[in-house]
Amino acid sequence: MIDRVVAKADLIRSIDSLADKRTVAAPVANGPQFSFRTITAAEEIAEGYLPTALPPNKYLLPPRETLLRFAWHEELTVDPVIEATDTIAFGVRPCDLHALELLDRIFVDDKHDGHYRARRERMLLVGVECLEPCDDHCFCESMGTLRAESGFDVLLTDLEDTYYVRVGSPEGKEFILGIDGVREAAYEDRTLLRKAHERRDAAFTPRLDVTFEQLPGLLAESSDSLLWDVLGEKCLSCGACTNVCPTCYCFDVRDDVNLDMKSGERFRTWDSCQLEEFAMVGTGESFRQPREMRVKHRFNRKGRYIFERYGLHGCVGCGRCARSCIVDIDPIEVFNQLKGQPVER
Amino acid sequence: MTEPIRSPERPRVALFELASCAGCQLQILNCEDELVDLLQLVEFVYFKEAMTETSDHYDLALIEGSVTRESDEEKLRHIREKAALVVTLGSCAYPVGVPGLKNAHDPDEVGSLVYGEDAGFFPTIEAKPVDAVIPVDLHILGCPIHKDDFMRVLTALLIGKHPPVPTHAVCVECRLKENVCAFDRGLVCLGPITRAGCGALCPSYGSRCFGCRGLCDDPNVASMEVLLEEKGKTAEEIMAEYGLYNGYYARRDGGLKAKVAR
Ligand code: SF4
Ligand code: SF4
Ligand code: SF4
Ligand code: SF4
Ligand code: SF4
Numbered sequence: 001m002i003d004r005v006v007a008k009a010d011l012i013r014s015i016d017s018l019a020d021k022r023t024v025a026a027p028v029a030n031g032p033q034f035s036f037r038t039i040t041a042a043e044e045i046a047e048g049y050l051p052t053a054l055p056p057n058k059y060l061l062p063p064r065e066t067l068l069r070f071a072w073h074e075e076l077t078v079d080p081v082i083e084a085t086d087t088i089a090f091g092v093r094p095c096d097l098h099a100l101e102l103l104d105r106i107f108v109d110d111k112h113d114g115h116y117r118a119r120r121e122r123m124l125l126v127g128v129e130c131l132e133p134c135d136d137h138c139f140c141e142s143m144g145t146l147r148a149e150s151g152f153d154v155l156l157t158d159l160e161d162t163y164y165v166r167v168g169s170p171e172g173k174e175f176i177l178g179i180d181g182v183r184e185a186a187y188e189d190r191t192l193l194r195k196a197h198e199r200r201d202a203a204f205t206p207r208l209d210v211t212f213e214q215l216p217g218l219l220a221e222s223s224d225s226l227l228w229d230v231l232g233e234k235c236l237s238c239g240a241c242t243n244v245c246p247t248c249y250c251f252d253v254r255d256d257v258n259l260d261m262k263s264g265e266r267f268r269t270w271d272s273c274q275l276e277e278f279a280m281v282g283t284g285e286s287f288r289q290p291r292e293m294r295v296k297h298r299f300n301r302k303g304r305y306i307f308e309r310y311g312l313h314g315c316v317g318c319g320r321c322a323r324s325c326i327v328d329i330d331p332i333e334v335f336n337q338l339k340g341q342p343v344e345r
Numbered sequence: 346m347t348e349p350i351r352s353p354e355r356p357r358v359a360l361f362e363l364a365s366c367a368g369c370q371l372q373i374l375n376c377e378d379e380l381v382d383l384l385q386l387v388e389f390v391y392f393k394e395a396m397t398e399t400s401d402h403y404d405l406a407l408i409e410g411s412v413t414r415e416s417d418e419e420k421l422r423h424i425r426e427k428a429a430l431v432v433t434l435g436s437c438a439y440p441v442g443v444p445g446l447k448n449a450h451d452p453d454e455v456g457s458l459v460y461g462e463d464a465g466f467f468p469t470i471e472a473k474p475v476d477a478v479i480p481v482d483l484h485i486l487g488c489p490i491h492k493d494d495f496m497r498v499l500t501a502l503l504i505g506k507h508p509p510v511p512t513h514a515v516c517v518e519c520r521l522k523e524n525v526c527a528f529d530r531g532l533v534c535l536g537p538i539t540r541a542g543c544g545a546l547c548p549s550y551g552s553r554c555f556g557c558r559g560l561c562d563d564p565n566v567a568s569m570e571v572l573l574e575e576k577g578k579t580a581e582e583i584m585a586e587y588g589l590y591n592g593y594y595a596r597r598d599g600g601l602k603a604k605v606a607r
Binding site for chain 2 (some may be wrong): 032033052053235257270277327
């Protein structure tokens with residue numbers, strides 16, 4: 001599809017008017033961190049934001065979601081609950097675009113999850129390219145997730161006064177053509193884009209001592225590493241790392257019965273492999289009780305299992321887990337330590 | 346699929362009060378919208394704040410407050426014999442809330458501070474949680490309890506389903522709210538070892554967790570203490586940190602690490 005260019009002022013005006021009509025979610029500053037929130041005007045959007053506290057997944061797979069309501073009067077009735085609204089997710093980083101491709105693969109292609117799918121179909125993803133590393137915790141360059149070639153409806157690149165726009169879908173084309181003042185990209189624009197990319201490529205250096213293709217092998221070899229014990233002693237099992245992770249999608253399903261004892265609802269909530277209860281079975285045993293096993297499982301999910309199963313990234317290097325771990329467990333260090341000094345038992 | 350969910354009989358419920366502010370009972374009375382439905386399900390046979398009749402026959406005993414007198418212990422043992430299920434309400438009953446603050450002071454001093462010259466007529470003992478005296482089936486936590494929690498636990502018990510008490514830490518709920526972590530605000534916080542269920546109430550209002558819901562299942566207290574030390578807390582300060590709500594067990598076991606190991 002033809003690339004476009006839009007002046008920043010024109011885009012801002014368009015977002016202001018769209019925010020009146022549909023849900024526009026964008027990163028907003030919240031103290032030292034950022035969160036996707038529904039905005040009413042473009043000026044609320046944060047500049048130079050780090051990956052948001054929770055990833056944009058929360059709009060597709062909410063932390064708590066009613067799946068169905070049931071009632072038992074004359075007979076049992078079960079009504080599925082599927083709630084979706086037109087949503088524009090604005091300012092989604094490349095790492096998160098990669099993560100959403102994984103979720104789409106699982107919830108749309110593989111599992112046909114009607115709740116996720118209804119929301120996904122009504123979501124327009126406006127990506128924004130990263131031109132500098134967000135901080136010391138990000139390692140997208142090593143994971144191969146810094147560049148997004150797909151998974152967006154439009155992808156913006158900041159060229160100071162304008163945005164260079166790549167279009168990824170018919171909906172994206174409609175969105176961009178709806179903006180007054182948008183024009184086709186010319187030779188000069190392409191030159192500016194190339195220069196921006198050259199600057200970006202120089203700014204990002206790999207943070208891992210392995211490539212993401214080597215991670216599955218490294219993790220398989222490291223199954224007996226003493227590092228897991230060290231991490232297990234430190235980890236608080238607070239679940240922060242999985243809650244904030246854009247590629248974590250595990251959930252628990254429960255029923256609540258109302259006080260009338262005749263009706264209730266089934267709902268799902270985010271779950272975490274770092275919690276003791278996660279791998280607990282009906283008889284009360286947990287088959288992944290030791291903390292070090294839980295930590296090891298998470299890193300294997302991130303660097304190995306998902307990649308082996310779907311050929312997609314189980315970790316997109318966004319650094320959220322490291323930023324939110326209060327005992328400083330950081331995947332960059334974990335992967336590099338496994339590579340550098342395979343600690344044997 | 347024709348079995349009714351509802352149990353045919355109305356279980357009898359008695360609510361007892363030990364040392365507390367009665368705030369948890371008030372939470373139940375505040376359930377205005379639900380009270381009618383609630384009374385269809387259970388029969389209250391003893392509830393001091395709400396009724397005058399009393400009875401010594403009940404299936405479910407709800408207990409609010411801390412043990413602070415010898416006579417409380419006898420009362421609890423009697424209740425345990427009578428009731429099929431004993432459920433506590435609030436932090437006073439577990440893990441010992443505000444009544445436990447006196448444990449850090451000289452008992453005689455505390456006695457005369459409160460009762461003056463009459464202190465001798467009101468002998469009290471160290472404030473204890475209910476489960477230090479009798480086995481407890483379930484704790485409904487919080488200072489005060491949340492009415493929704495109360496209703497959920499009650500309906501679960503009536504259906505005979507495992508009550509929905511979170512096993513994990515407050516941090517799980519806190520991160521879902523996208524709060525700025527207290528540790529990133531220059532504070533310390535007991536959220537990583539405290540049982541969830543309050544929706545991370547205090548951190549959500551710019552404060553931090555003081556541990557009012559007691560320890561979660563499987564807390565990593567050892568790592569938590571290393572972290573608190575790294576944040577500059579001395580051993581005494583860490584004990585004081587636990588003192589507000591978890592002081593009884595921390596003192597009894599010489600720290601919360603030992604409580605976990607027990
Ligand atoms: S955020 Fe850190 S402490 Fe918490 S569960 Fe994850 S690794 Fe463990
Ligand atoms: S594991 Fe950490 S760095 Fe990787 S995607 Fe999840 S939050 Fe981001
Ligand atoms: S991790 Fe990489 S892609 Fe994600 S926000 Fe940071 S710099 Fe951008
Ligand atoms: S503020 Fe407290 S409860 Fe919230 S994430 Fe930080 S440590 Fe956990
Ligand atoms: S945040 Fe901590 S102190 Fe506050 S209500 Fe929850 S458990 Fe209690």
